[in-house]
Amino acid sequence: MKFIYPAIFSPTSEGGYEAIFPDLEFCHAQGDTLDEAVENAHEAANEWLQTELAEDVPQFPPVSDLSDLSLKEGETARNICVTLRFYEGWDE
DSSP: OEEEEEEEEEEOTTSSEEEEOSSSTTOEEEESSHHHHHHHHHHHHHHHHHHHHTSSSOOOOOOOOGGGOOOOTTOEEEEEEEEOOOOTTOOO
C-alpha cells in the first residue's frame, strides 16, 4: 500500500534542514543536507504510518496538496512516498 504525504523542508540556522509533515501530527525529521533530510523524512513518515497501523482503529489524515501549502522564503515542499508491504496473516 502506498502513502504519499507532503513534507516542508526549511533551512536551519546551523546549516542543515528540518522537515515537517503538515498532515502527520508530530512527524518531523532533519538532516545536514537536503538529501539527508529527505531520506530521514521518508524514515520518519514510515515509522509514523507503521505506528498508526498498529492502532486498533488506524486513522490516516487527509493528504494536503503541494499547491495548497504556504511556504516561507527558503522553504521547499516535496511529496514523500512510503510503501508498506503487508504480510500474510495481517487482516486488512
